[in-house]
Amino acid sequence: MKISYPFILVNFKIYKEALGERAVTLAKTAEKVSSETGVCIGVAPCSADLLRVTSSTSIPVFAQHIDPQPPGAHTGHLPAEAVKLAGAIGTILNHSENRLRVDIIDDCINRARDVGLVTCVCSNNPSVSKAIAALSPDMVAVEPPELIGTGIPVSKAKPTVITDTVEAVTAVNSKVAVLCGAGITRGEDVARAIELGSQGVLVASGVVKAKDPEAVLREFAEACLKAST
Numbered sequence: 285m286k287i288s289y290p291f292i293l294v295n296f297k298i299y300k301e302a303l304g305e306r307a308v309t310l311a312k313t314a315e316k317v318s319s320e321t322g323v324c325i326g327v328a329p330c331s332a333d334l335l336r337v338t339s340s341t342s343i344p345v346f347a348q349h350i351d352p353q354p355p356g357a358h359t360g361h362l363p364a365e366a367v368k369l370a371g372a373i374g375t376i377l378n379h380s381e382n383r384l385r386v387d388i389i390d391d392c393i394n395r396a397r398d399v400g401l402v403t404c405v406c407s408n409n410p411s412v413s414k415a416i417a418a419l420s421p422d423m424v425a426v427e428p429p430e431l432i433g434t435g436i437p438v439s440k441a442k443p444t445v446i447t448d449t450v451e452a453v454t455a456v457n458s459k460v461a462v463l464c465g466a467g468i469t470r471g472e473d474v475a476r477a478i479e480l481g482s483q484g485v486l487v488a489s490g491v492v493k494a495k496d497p498e499a500v501l502r503e504f505a506e507a508c509l510k511a512s513t
């Protein structure tokens with residue numbers, strides 16, 4: 285399964301609205317919008333729900349995190365192999381709510397690559413994005429932590445975080461795609477993100493906690509189409 289850009293990645297976090305069977309329902313909604321609009325939409329459910337979601341849908345499924353430990357005597361860790369065997373195609377790493385040391389990020393990217401998982405590594409600002417780009421993940425997702433979950437969109441409140449990240453990442457490694465996230469709740473926030481050079485968005489509460497997630501995702505996908513033509 286290939287990712288195409290613009291890419292919308294919906295992080296379910298551990299919101300109760302997206303745990304267990306509700307994760308499947310939301311993933312199926314994302315699948316429906318993706319197939320109707322042609323925009324690539326991926327989902328990142330809680331790790332306990334990965335298999336449940338991959339068994340019921342055929343959209344790109346990401347873990348929210350992996351650990352660097354290989355399979356073996358390591359209790360309570362999540363190895364890349366288990367995520368791959370659960371049917372996921374990628375993983376988020378270094379989310380602001382689960383930050384990692386840079387050497388651990390490097391190990392995790394390499395472990396993911398070894399088993400064939402795509403990596404979307406989060407950063408909090410352009411300088412950290414630049415450092416992460418040097419580790420050659422597939423994507424860097426820049427998210428100012430203070431805007432996460434606020435409904436104040438990064439693309440309007442801090443547009444230079446996006447443009448500076450695109451510039452810094454491209455200078456280091458032009459193969460790394462740049463996503464952005466934090467506070468994105470409307471189509472116009474997504475369109476602005478794409479216009480600023482982002483190749484997609486990493487979103488959570490605007491979709492997961494919406495009254496009508498299908499309508500929100502459709503608005504996001506249509507904004508992607510409009511902004512990228």
Ligand code: G3P
Nearest residue numbers: 295432433466467488489
């Ligand atoms: O991983 C995406 C996330 O941190 C952004 O959260 O709720 O502001 O879309 P939210």
